[in-house]
Amino acid sequence: MARVLLGVTGGIAAYKAAELARLLVKAGHEVTPILTDEAETFVSAKTFEALARREAPRALYPHLVQADLLVIAPLSANTLAKLAHGLADNVLAQTALAFEGPVLAAPAMNPRMWAHAATRANVAKLRERGVVLVGPDEGEMAEGEWGVGRMSEPEEVFTRVEAVLARLHQLEGKRVLVSAGGTREPLDAVRFIGNRSSGRMGVALAEEARLRGAEVTLVAAYLAVPPPGKVELVGAPTAAELEREMLARSDADIVLMAAAVADYRPEEQSAGKRPKNAEPWTMTLEPTGDVLAQLGARRRDGQLLIGFAADHGDTGLARAREKLAAKRSDLIVFNDVSRDDIGFDAAENEVVLVSAVGERRIRKAPKERIASEILDEIVKLVSK
Ligand SMILES: Cc1cc2nc3c(=O)[nH]c(=O)nc-3n(C[C@H](O)[C@H](O)[C@H](O)COP(=O)(O)O)c2cc1C
Known part of the structure; x- marks a missing residue:
């Protein structure tokens, strides 16, 4: 009551x-x-x-x-x-x-x-x-x-x-670290390579964790939605900054890696704004650091690590299963990006939670509801 x-x-x-x-x-x-x-x-x-x-x-x-x-x-x-x-x-x-x-x-x-x-x-x-x-x-x-x-x-x-x-007190005393949003990798002073992530899912997760009594830090790349209140907000616009900020706080009790981090960045950045001309602009993209793998490599006993996989259909789901072990994560939240009604830049999502004990599909719902279901799963893992 x-x-x-x-x-x-x-x-x-x-x-x-x-x-x-x-x-x-x-x-x-x-x-x-x-x-x-x-x-x-x-x-x-x-x-x-x-x-x-x-x-x-x-x-x-x-x-x-x-x-x-x-x-x-x-x-x-x-x-x-x-x-x-x-x-x-x-x-x-x-x-x-x-x-x-x-x-x-x-x-x-x-x-x-x-x-x-x-x-x-x-x-x-x-x-x-x-x-x-x-x-x-x-x-x-x-x-x-x-x-x-x-x-x-x-x-x-x-x-x-x-x-x-x-859920008011479920995560009291826990430090929760969430990353959210899409990174932007500069090509020059004004242009960048980005992605369509709105950050809505990560923001919803941060808010849900706070509502359950956790002390929350949100490491945010670019967000198309306002960040939640009463959480510590750390700006991390590029993959390198996000990597640094997440690793600096990697001792949190629960880590949710929901940000869409660029997998590649330009090897070199032009100084100033590259002027427009008739010449093609050729560049080499180099891989960025794998933040989830690094978090997995340094995880401590009792810590929970949750990764996100944005991929296509059944083969994507299979890759998410592999990711669970490869990144030493407790849970991978699989998000099918082949559908345009859910996931990136959409208000709703439908995900599959992949963990060592099995898989659970969460049917299409507003991201806030999905966040709540993900946190339910995390609470179960915390109390194990
Ligand atoms: C028929 C009618 C329907 C209304 N429906 C809404 C509504 O759905 N949402 C809204 O914000 N204001 C609506 N309004 C305007 C509010 O009633 C009005 O702004 C009022 O000052 C709100 O006062 P309150 O916020 O103190 O309840 C409606 C007004 C009328 C006459």
Whole structure:
């Protein structure tokens, strides 16, 4: 049983919060609903009181200090902006500002509101502070428009709430080192050889490890997504820098090598910007260091090493199996890059977890969910 503060803001999706409240209460949690005035123009506070099987508390403070989690669903663009800027002009905003525990929110708004630069910046701020965002999903809006902005279904939000609650202390005392993003190998002062990695998977893993109580360091090459909050962030734009930064921290308890590190880099870099002319530009690419193999070679007793393999189809999976032993890893996360709906630069992924005890396929899901499944597997390995 957990104590959950359930914030509800004003939007069409407020009705979905009633179902979420029902699911939480059914699962045995104590739910304290906090509706904004705007939310009450869509749904009645009485509905939530009845579902929570308790009246709205007169004094919120005792609930605030005892609560395990603050959930805000739906989260309006307006309240999202308030949270990002620390405004406290209603009870929900005050609660969010005063609450010290984990916060999970399910934004819901018109796709253009979601895509607006102001909202993007506000979302980035919340993520930096460690707020877990579920959705929004792509689909048809109540007003008939199509796009990203629908609140995730109550069952999905509920699953994520349960995941956050179950995992709050699982990795307490553990130091977790994660690499993420794609490296860029300079050709000259402005050009580079890169890859399509967005860093989303590594960022999700770092966030998930932190949510489970670990002390997390994220060694980041180029990220197309904001880094998570409350983790130590180390920039490592090239393969050589990433190698150096990872090896310097290789005594961590759990090491996740999720970055897409260039396998080759230009042997020589032109000074300045090579001027454009009619001549071909020929260069030799030399192999970069194998970071995972080096981490494997120096691994200590009790340490867990997780590698990632981005490869094609069944032959790629076979290579991932070989990689497990060759790189002295405990787990290889295989990612099929022959599909363009998952993996590199996509919001979703489908992976196969390859370990000495067998293989497990994790069906297509948002990368945050995949990260959660990978961490479940790691927790099992830690407790062995
Ligand atoms: C019919 C209707 C539907 C709305 N739906 C949304 C919505 O889905 N998301 C959103 O951010 N705002 C929506 N709004 C605007 C918010 O209700 C408005 O910004 C309000 O100030 C939010 O207040 P709150 O964040 O304190 O709950 C809607 C407004 C109306 C009239």
